[in-house]
Amino acid sequence: MLSTNQEQIFNDFGFIVLRKIFDKKEISFINSEFNSGLNIAEKSMSRAHIRKQLNWSNLKPEYPILSGLLEDDRFTSIAKQILGDDYIGSYSNSNSFSSKVTEWHPDISIRDYDWKGIKFGFYLQTTTSSTGALRLIPGSHKSPFHEQIGDLKFKENIVDADHEGFTVPEIPAFYAESEPGDVVLFNNHTWHASWGGGENRKLCSIGYFANPKNKSQENSATKISQELSSIAKRFPLTIISDNWIDGCKDNPQRKRWIESLTKYGFIKK
Ligand SMILES: O=C(O)CCC(=O)C(=O)O
Numbered sequence: 001m002l003s004t005n006q007e008q009i010f011n012d013f014g015f016i017v018l019r020k021i022f023d024k025k026e027i028s029f030i031n032s033e034f035n036s037g038l039n040i041a042e043k044s045m046s047r048a049h050i051r052k053q054l055n056w057s058n059l060k061p062e063y064p065i066l067s068g069l070l071e072d073d074r075f076t077s078i079a080k081q082i083l084g085d086d087y088i089g090s091y092s093n094s095n096s097f098s099s100k101v102t103e104w105h106p107d108i109s110i111r112d113y114d115w116k117g118i119k120f121g122f123y124l125q126t127t128t129s130s131t132g133a134l135r136l137i138p139g140s141h142k143s144p145f146h147e148q149i150g151d152l153k154f155k156e157n158i159v160d161a162d163h164e165g166f167t168v169p170e171i172p173a174f175y176a177e178s179e180p181g182d183v184v185l186f187n188n189h190t191w192h193a194s195w196g197g198g199e200n201r202k203l204c205s206i207g208y209f210a211n212p213k214n215k216s217q218e219n220s221a222t223k224i225s226q227e228l229s230s231i232a233k234r235f236p237l238t239i240i241s242d243n244w245i246d247g248c249k250d251n252p253q254r255k256r257w258i259e260s261l262t263k264y265g266f267i268k269k
């Protein structure tokens with residue numbers, strides 16, 4: 001759970017850094033699951049976009065610790081606190097970046113501020129402001145600031161860095177510097193980027209959203225899943241495995257999540 005102060009910071013600024021969530025032993029298990037996933041990803045896909053990113057789903061029997069985190073009380077208790085009882089666990093992914101830049105972006109392009117989604121991200125190496133720590137713009141999850149940032153011209157975008165505009169470090173931001181074990185929690189609408197990362201910067205992420213409550217939120221969820229389906233063509237390993245889906249038989253919570261993920265197209269029948 002977040003304390004009242006932490007919850008207020010998250011709500012007002014759009015993110016919060018949670019320290020020492022994992023101990024050394026857990027980080028070492030996580031690293032070995034990450035490395036076996038990386039091995040497969042390196043063999044089966046090429047590093048995509050300006051981020052030089054590999055990205056794969058951990059919701060597979062081969063990654064019991066990383067897939068279990070989506071159902072771990074340390075995260076679900078916070079998801080419930082922020083998103084309400086009807087929250088949906090949607091992914092547990094690993095990412096490897098080998099670029100010095102991730103462009104400024106929010107995680108969802110749809111400006112439906114009523115519909116909440118959150119991400120917990122944790123890096124497996126130490127990150128600092130000049131070595132790939134996540135940078136976040138405080139308050140950028142809210143309108144109209146969110147759109148004002150969207151109106152800026154950025155030099156880097158996901159495809160290239162070949163035009164005029166603000167570079168990543170020119171934009172004032174909070175540097176979520178972290179040690180392995182720390183977790184950055186942020187709202188899907190919050191603008192974020194990174195700068196100065198080296199080869200194979202390792203990031204695990206787990207995501208939740210509030211089950212849509214009206215037609216407009218339902219449309220937003222469907223649109224997001226459609227965007228993800230086109231991204232899945234570049235990142236085929238992000239598809240949720242049948243094993244994880246079949247594992248819902250004795251797991252009512254997962255069953256409820258899968259019903260929603262299927263309804264909105266995050267899981268294809
Ligand atoms: O660490 C990075 O470079 C970017 C991470 C990011 O965009 C994300 O986790 O959504």
Ligand SMILES: [Fe+2]
Pocket residue numbers: 105106107192
């Ligand atoms: Fe992102």
